[in-house]
Each structure stands twice: as C-alpha cells, then as structure tokens.
Amino acid sequence: xxADSDVALDILITNVVCVFRTRCHLNLRKIALEGANxxxxxxxxxxxxxxxxxxxxxxxxxxxxxxxxxAERENSKRxxxxxxxxxxxxxxxxxxFTDFKVVNVLAVCNMPFEIRLPExxxxxxxxxxxxxxxxPAVCYRIKSLRATLQIFSTGSITVTGPNVKAVxxxxxxIYPFVFESRKEIx
Amino acid sequence: MPxxxxxxxxxxxxxVEDSHYSQSQLVCSDCGCVITEGVLTTTFADEGHLREVxxxxxxxxxxxxxxxxxxxxxxxxxxxxVLQLPSTFEDTAVAYYQQAYRHSGIRAARLQKKEVLVGCCxxxxxxxxxxxxxxxxxxxxxxxxxxxxxxxxxxxxKLLGLDVPSLCLADLVKTYCSSFRLFQASPSVxxxxxxxxxxxxxxxxxxxxxxxxxxxVTGRHPLPVxxxxxxxAWQSLQPSGRLTCSLARFCKLANxxxxxxxxxxxxELLAVLLQMAEQLAWLQILKLNKRSVVKHIGDxxxxxxxxxxxxxxxxxxxxxxxxxxVQGQRQGEEEVGDSSxxxxxxxxxxxxxxxxxxCMLKPPKQLRPTPPVCTVTGDENISDSEIEQYLRTPEEVRxxxxxxxxxxxxxxxxxx
Numbered sequence: 001x002x003a004d005s006d007v008a009l010d011i012l013i014t015n016v017v018c019v020f021r022t023r024c025h026l027n028l029r030k031i032a033l034e035g036a037n038x039x040x041x042x043x044x045x046x047x048x049x050x051x052x053x054x055x056x057x058x059x060x061x062x063x064x065x066x067x068x069x070x071a072e073r074e075n076s077k078r079x080x081x082x083x084x085x086x087x088x089x090x091x092x093x094x095x096x097f098t099d100f101k102v103v104n105v106l107a108v109c110n111m112p113f114e115i116r117l118p119e120x121x122x123x124x125x126x127x128x129x130x131x132x133x134x135x136p137a138v139c140y141r142i143k144s145l146r147a148t149l150q151i152f153s154t155g156s157i158t159v160t161g162p163n164v165k166a167v168x169x170x171x172x173x174i175y176p177f178v179f180e181s182r183k184e185i186x
Numbered sequence: 187m188p189x190x191x192x193x194x195x196x197x198x199x200x201x202v203e204d205s206h207y208s209q210s211q212l213v214c215s216d217c218g219c220v221i222t223e224g225v226l227t228t229t230f231a232d233e234g235h236l237r238e239v240x241x242x243x244x245x246x247x248x249x250x251x252x253x254x255x256x257x258x259x260x261x262x263x264x265x266x267x268v269l270q271l272p273s274t275f276e277d278t279a280v281a282y283y284q285q286a287y288r289h290s291g292i293r294a295a296r297l298q299k300k301e302v303l304v305g306c307c308x309x310x311x312x313x314x315x316x317x318x319x320x321x322x323x324x325x326x327x328x329x330x331x332x333x334x335x336x337x338x339x340x341x342x343x344k345l346l347g348l349d350v351p352s353l354c355l356a357d358l359v360k361t362y363c364s365s366f367r368l369f370q371a372s373p374s375v376x377x378x379x380x381x382x383x384x385x386x387x388x389x390x391x392x393x394x395x396x397x398x399x400x401x402x403v404t405g406r407h408p409l410p411v412x413x414x415x416x417x418x419a420w421q422s423l424q425p426s427g428r429l430t431c432s433l434a435r436f437c438k439l440a441n442x443x444x445x446x447x448x449x450x451x452x453x454e455l456l457a458v459l460l461q462m463a464e465q466l467a468w469l470q471i472l473k474l475n476k477r478s479v480v481k482h483i484g485d486x487x488x489x490x491x492x493x494x495x496x497x498x499x500x501x502x503x504x505x506x507x508x509x510x511x512v513q514g515q516r517q518g519e520e521e522v523g524d525s526s527x528x529x530x531x532x533x534x535x536x537x538x539x540x541x542x543x544x545c546m547l548k549p550p551k552q553l554r555p556t557p558p559v560c561t562v563t564g565d566e567n568i569s570d571s572e573i574e575q576y577l578r579t580p581e582e583v584r585x586x587x588x589x590x591x592x593x594x595x596x597x598x599x600x601x602x
Contacts, residue, residue: 114543117404121352129343130352133321134336136405153404154543183401183541 011171013164015069015106022064022095031060064095067103104160107167111155111175113182120151120181145170151178195219254300255287261304265327269319275311282307286342302330302338309339313350318357320409355408359394362412363387366440368420375439378427381420389419392487393455399494400458401543402451410445413437414452422483429477454544462486462493498541 028047032040039048047060059067117138121130128151130138137150137158147161147170157174161167192199193214200215212222251259262283266276286292286303295303305324312319325335343350368375369383393415397403403411417436421428433452437444456476463469463479463486474482486493568576578586 114401114546118352125351126349129340129350131336132405133353133407134332134339153401154546 009109009111009171009175011107011109011159011168013105013107013167015104016102017104018068018100018102020066020068020100021098022066022093023098024064024094024096026060026062026064026093028060028062102163104162105164105167107159107161107164107171109157109159109171111157111178111182113179114155115151115153115178116181116183117151117153120178123181124177140174142170142173145173149174191221193217193219193221252293254297255284258283258287258300258304261301261328262307265304265308268327269308269312271308271312271317275308275315275317278314279307279311282310282342282346282348285346289345291341292345298330298334299338301328302335303342304328305330305335306339306342310343310348310350313353314348316351316354316357318354318361320353320358322409353408355394355398355403356391358408359391359412359415360387362409363390363416366416366442368440374441378424379431379439381423385423386416386419389423389483389487390416392490393419393483396458396487396490396494397451397455399490400498400541402454402458404543406451407445407447410448410451411455413442413445413448414455417448417452418455418480418483421480425481429480456480459483459486461497462490465493465496494541 028040028042028045032038032047035047035049037050039050041048045061047058049058049060050056051058057069059069061067117130117132121128121138124140127142128138128140135150137152140149140151141147142149145161145166147159147166149160149170150158151174152158155178157171157178159167159170161170190199191201191212193201193216196214196217196219198214198216201212201221202215204211204213209223211220213220259280262279263276266279283303286307292300292303305328309319309321309324311317321332321335321339324330325332342348363386364383368379368381368386371377371380390412394403394412397411397415414433417433420436421431431439433449434444437448453476456479459479460474460476463474463482466482466485466489469482469485472478479486
C-alpha cells in the first residue's frame with residue numbers, strides 16, 4: 001500500500017445541523033400545547049421537538065429561529081424543514097421559510113489500516129491533542145477549514161465541519177498524515 | 187523629566203509621574219513633594235469630559251491582585267510543595283495561573299473552576315517537564331470531578347495556546363511502581379511476597395512495552411494496564427508462592443487502589459502471552475493456560491519481538507493475503523480442470539491471529555435493521571381479477587366530489 005496510490009474511502013454523513021428562520025414571533029406555549037412529541041423548556045426559552053420517523057431533534061425559539069439536529073442527508077434536511085414550517089403554519093402562525101443554512105456536518109470515515117496514536121500525535125504536535133485519560137481518540141483541528149477530526153486507533157475518523165466540502169477536504173488532508181503513522185508489524 | 191520643571195522645595199529636576207489610587211500626581215523623587223495632582227476618577231480616551239469609570243472597567247483591576255487570585259496563587263504553591271516538585275516548576279505554574287487569570291472568562295468564573303485551574307496549571311507544568319503525574323492524582327488532591335477538570339484543562343490549553351506533550355509511559359511506570367509497598371517486609375506483607383524493586387521495574391516495563399505493541403495501551407487509560415503488568419511481573423518472578431494470589435489481594439498488599447478495568451487488561455495481556463507461547467516449541471507440548479503461562483513470562487519477554495511477529499499478523503497484510511489466496515485458488519481450479527487424479531489434501535498450518543485493537547476483535551454491534559427496499563413503482567399491470575378494486579362505485583364518486591368541494595371552500599376562507 002502506498003500513500004500516493006488511489007484509495008476509495010467512503011465518507012458517511014451521519015448528522016447535519018441546520019438553522020432557518022420563520023420571520024415571525026412564535027408562541028412556544030401554544031405550539032407546545034397543540035403539538036405532539038414536544039418538550040417546552042420555559043426556563044431556557046426553547047421548545048424541543050423529536051421527530052422519530054426521521055431521527056431528528058428540533059429546537060424552536062420564540063424569535064423564529066429554529067435549529068435542526070440530525071438527519072442523514074442535506075436534501076432531506078431542507079425538505080424536513082419545510083415540513084416543520086408547514087406544521088407551524090397550520091397552528092396559525094404566518095411563517096416564511098428563510099435563511100436556511102447548514103451549520104454543521106458530522107461524517108464518519110474508515111481508514112483501511114490501524115493508526116498508532118502516540119506516534120501520530122508526536123508528528124503533528126500543535127494541531128493534534130491526545131489525552132488517553134480523557135478520550136480514546138486524537139483530536140486534530142484544521143483551522144483553515146474550521147474542521148475537527150477525532151482519529152481512533154481502529155482507523156475510524158469522525159469529522160465535524162461547516163459543510164460537506166470542508167469535511168471531504170479535511171479527510172483528503174489528513175490521509176497522508178495518518179498513513180505515515182499506520183500500524184505495521186516490523 | 188516632564189516639561190523641564192523643577193521641584194519648588196528642593197529645586198530637583200527628578201520629577202516622576204505616579205498614579206496614587208488612580209489619581210495621577212507629579213512627584214519629586216528626591217523630597218517627595220507633590221507638585222501637581224490629576225483628576226481622581228480614571229478615564230480612558232477623553233479626560234476632558236471627566237467621565238467616571240467603574241472599577242471593573244478601569245485598569246486598576248489589572249494592576250492589583252485580587253483576593254481570589256492571591257488565594258489561587260497560594261494554592262498553586264501549596265500543591266507544588268505537596269507533590270514535592272522542584273522550585274522551577276512552582277514558578278512556571280504560578281506564571282501560568284497569572285496568565286490564565288488575565289482572561290475575563292476565568293476571572294469571572296466560579297470558585298470551583300478557579301480551584302480546578304490550580305490543578306490544571308500544575309499538571310501542564312509537570313507535563314512540559316516530563317514529570318509523570320496523572321489527572322486522577324491531581325483530581326484526588328484538589329477534590330475535583332474529572333469531568334470539570336477535563337473541561338477546564340482543555341479550555342486553558344486552548345486559551346493560552348500551550349503545547350502540552352503526552353504522558354511518558356516509561357516514567358509513569360517507574361513512578362507508579364515505586365508507590366507499591368512490596369519492596370520491604372512489613373507486618374502486612376509476608377516475606378514470600380517481598381520483591382526486588384529493580385527486577386520488578388524492568389519486567390513491568392517490558393510487559394508494558396509488549397502491551398503497547400499489541401494494541402492494549404492505545405486509547406486507554408494507562409494506569410489499569412500498568413497495574414496489570416506490575417501484577418504479572420511480580421507473579422512471574424516467584425510463581426511458586428504467588429500464583430494463588432489474586433489481583434485484588436495484590437493491590438491490597440501493595441496499598442494501592444485497584445482500577446476497575448485492570449482485571450480485563452490482565453485477561454487481555456494473558457491472552458497475548460498465550461498466543462506467543464504457542465510459537466515456542468518447548469511450550470507447545472505443555473498445553474498452557476492463563477494460569478500456567480505466568481511461569482514462562484521471562485522466556486516470552488526475552489524473545490518477544492520475534493514471537494509477536496510469528497504469533498500475529500497485520501490486518502492490512504491479511505486483506506492482501508486473502509486476495510492473493512483467492513486469485514491463487516481460481517488459477518488452481520482452472521489448471522486442475524477435470525483431472526481424475528485424487529491428490530491428498532494438504533493440511534494447512536494454523537494461521538496467526540490478527541493483531542488488531544481488542545474492540546475490533548469482538549463481534550460488531552448489531553446495526554439498526556434497514557427497511558426493506560420497496561420495489562413497487564406504481565406502474566405495474568393490474569390483473570383482471572383485481573381491476574374491480576380500483577374502480578369507484580357511483581356513491582364513492584359522489585362522496586369524493588362533496589369532499590373536494592368542501593376542501594376548496596375551506597381554502598377560500600381567510601386564515602385566523
């Protein structure tokens with residue numbers, strides 16, 4: 001195996017966080033009373049809705065801002081957001097679906113080899129942080145992409161970034177570094 | 187000397203500007219005479235407007251050391267003395283505490299966080315000087331929760347932009363093993379359990395290196411592995427009298443806490459040693475188990491590099507070997523064809539185990555079942571027997587038209 005040879009890695013997007021606005025004030029109490037699968041956190045000021053069929057959590061704020069956690073694809077996230085907008089509309093609010101933005105993407109990628117974490121940390125010191133007493137993975141931050149990678153000894157890498165392109169670029173950038181620190185029996 | 191002025195009392199030119207309780211004064215450094223005084227309130231940009239500024243916004247807060255900061259600095263020094271650290275460590279830890287305290291997020295934090303900050307500064311200093319000190323020890327000394335400690339530690343490292351090296355395993359082994367009370371006979375430790383410190387240290391180090399090579403240390407807390415390795419090293423040095431002693435009893439004798447994962451680390455280490463023992467010819471006939479393999483740890487460690495290479499194989503090498511095997515089999519089948527010769531089937535030697543992290547060797551968790559793929563598209567042909575189910579009766583047609591009309595009427599009404 002060579003670092004320069006073509007390797008096809010599957011990057012699986014597991015979670016997406018997006019934000020959109022309804023451009024109107026929302027009466028959280030009314031939505032909580034009339035909605036289903038809803039938890040109203042009055043002390044903190046948001047409404048938590050769990051959509052089990054699409055594995056999502058929705059945080060609704062009274063200023064019209066809605067934060068959506070967890071879906072498998074960006075497209076379904078947009079569709080689901082419109083769907084939620086319609087639900088609020090049918091409760092009597094004049095909502096407008098605006099400012100949809102994907103804020104965070106979480107993806108998982110598996111390398112075809114195991115990684116020596118202490119050696120990797122030593123070679124990539126300022127960017128990599130390894131504390132086995134706290135967490136079993138190395139935390140690698142790429143400031144230019146605003147991406148964070150959690151690298152496990154099994155070769156599994158969890159990437160968090162602002163969008164899918166940043167996540168893919170982060171995996172491309174990290175591959176040569178983890179390849180240098182791969183496990184081999186000498 | 188500002189403006190070429192002279193002191194009216196002693197005619198000295200040595201005049202200095204001094205801020206006395208946020209009031210700027212021009213003072214003669216020879217006789218102490220106050221020549222001019224400024225405004226009592228502290229202003230930033232426009233002194234002419236004489237605006238009053240609160241203490242928290244003034245620079246006075248940065249110039250003076252608050253009571254909580256003084257208490258924190260004292261705690262840092264006390265902690266360094268308790269751990270018997272050199273004086274240079276103390277100065278570095280104090281400097282880090284002062285640097286961290288300048289940030290507003292730390293200054294306004296709760297007392298609990300400031301207390302934890304003391305431990306973080308000491309830990310960072312020890313790490314930078316390769317002094318083996320674990321987070322567990324610090325948390326025990328400052329009575330802090332590990333979760334709070336970890337959050338504050340990561341925040342401080344990021345805030346101050348520090349480069350903290352990883353904990354050195356070899357140094358930690360030496361320090362941790364030295365704390366075991368097994369090197370001198372005492373009323374609680376029988377004579378047969380007393381062991382030479384140097385021998386035990388060297389064997390423990392070899393066992394920890396072996397555990398590191400075989401994926402038992404990476405990503406895991408180091409102390410349970412070191413405890414298991416120390417126990418095995420101690421047992422193997424005099425197995426005849428010590429095989430009956432359990433890990434829990436060993437820790438009690440040594441006056442050391444038994445970490446919870448130490449038992450599983452011990453089992454994993456014994457499994458690795460058993461794999462290695464199968465490669466030694468004089469041990470194959472003995473049919474060793476996890477108890478009897480302890481007697482031969484010395485021989486196994488002496489040849490550990492060769493035995494690990496023979497006993498285990500790479501995960502990636504395995505994949506390439508499998509592909510080559512499959513290709514070879516296909517070629518072999520093509521060559522043999524319809525041969526009527528019955529060649530004896532050769533018995534393949536037992537293949538070495540995969541050298542992988544233990545979590546990969548265990549069976550994977552069952553994933554969420556995927557929903558069955560629906561192949562119905564809606565364009566299939568309808569058979570003659572079922573066609574009647576798709577035709578509406580006149581009553582159904584009437585009802586449908588009524589429902590449509592009602593829906594359209596509801597849409598045309600204005601929204602509430």
